[in-house]
Amino acid sequence: MYLTKDEERMYNGEHGEVVEKAIKIIVKVGEALGADRLVQVSHAHISGVSYFNIGDEGLELLRDLRDKGARVQVYTTANPYSLAGLGLYKEKEIREKQLEIIKILTDIGVDSQSFTCIPYRLRKPGLGEHLAWAESSAVIYANSVIGAKTNREGGLIALMAAIIGRTYYAGMHLDSERVAKIVIIPKFEIDSILVASLLGLYIGRISKTIPYIKARFRTQSGIVLDIMIRNMLASIASTSDIPLAIIDGITPKGTYSVEEEERIEIDRKDIEEHIHYCDSDTLLLGCPHIELHELQYILDYSNMRSLMNYGVKRILVTMPKIPLNAEVNEIIQKIREKFKISVEIFPGACAVVSNLSMLGFSVIATPHGKALHYLPSLAGVKACPINV
């Protein structure tokens, strides 16, 4: 692989042991994927932040990197942590280890205000900008909606890329790889977060390669459209390893090409085939994270009425870090008084990467495809689809 003079110095250990290790890992992965050079990235995003996911071994690795002087070279954000980071769980050891992971990441330069799976809301990448992001839902959004360029990195590779400010020049960084070969036409209107999610889960299951999706959304712009797209994409990324899905009218022109080899039409009954409705009085919102104004929009009057009909009594909301100030408390209070539904906000956290069964939960309702897909295996609870 061709390395610049500066990269050669990193490779030869002139920038220290951690940088040397990081560039050697990136070069090795790049060579395996056919890259002939590295590319500078402007933003890295790290996943694997929950103690429940990385365990003692992951924590030990992070400690070791920090103690050897690891420092990120570019703007770096991190995924949400487990609910232990907010002091939940009676086991002190779990809480302390989660807090230590957060501290190590901020020590090495991760933005302490990040810990979100929608890092594009903290810093929106430019068109064609090269990134090194882990977190499948953010990767597919960056490639498909923003027109930025990132592979779907593992958490450790994204961290190594952050430490050297570069990644391997292959995959989604190359225009020649951003080609859709399968055209997908849903024959129905996407009119809710759940329908967007179910469609995404289905597309992920049937697509072996980058899809070109000709979808009709109920709204043509605004908050609701963005939430539906975010959920459709996150769901595609849950049932596949696809890093880019081209959405007709949304994906910026010039960032992809289409060479149709196959065309598939999808009926509404197709996407509902694997779905088993069930009941839960607890609703999870915010997977991917939602912002406060989006939460307000979702919890509008009519939706609250239907949630009441479902028997929802408690809403858990995971969102980017926000101060729980008077404005937020007022919103929560209003909902509580008007609908007798309690709303609990978990800033910077992810319920899916938390052991929810240890917190006494057994069934959770959610409209989010990614949560529906992962809650049983990662959080140890049954997931019920709910039409929000």
Ligand code: F3S
């Ligand atoms: Fe985000 Fe956690 Fe869902 S990281 S996408 S809230 S699984």
